[in-house]
Amino acid sequence: MAGSAFPIMPTVDAIPMRHEVERQLERILADMVVASHPQPAKLLAFIVHRALDGHDVTEQVIREMSFPIRRTRSSPTSRASR
Numbered sequence: 001m002a003g004s005a006f007p008i009m010p011t012v013d014a015i016p017m018r019h020e021v022e023r024q025l026e027r028i029l030a031d032m033v034v035a036s037h038p039q040p041a042k043l044l045a046f047i048v049h050r051a052l053d054g055h056d057v058t059e060q061v062i063r064e065m066s067f068p069i070r071r072t073r074s075s076p077t078s079r080a081s082r
Contacts, residue, residue, distance in 0.1 A: 018052055021048065021052060022048075022052070025044070025045060025048050028044070029041050029044070029045060043062070043065075043066065046062075046065055047062070
């Protein structure tokens, strides 16, 4: 129907544009409940941005981001591997 006042609804398998995803992420992160929990909010932002950039989001990537290995000068291995 040409000239309709109602917008055309996207199909079920439509992929949102990057700016739409980023706008929704900003809305989610601004929510009082989410904003009061900075670590999960940081993780969500990391996962969304990584996915938008076309990178894999694996358990290993999340683990490395969440728990970076801290090496000491005396030992080239982490404490967890001892």
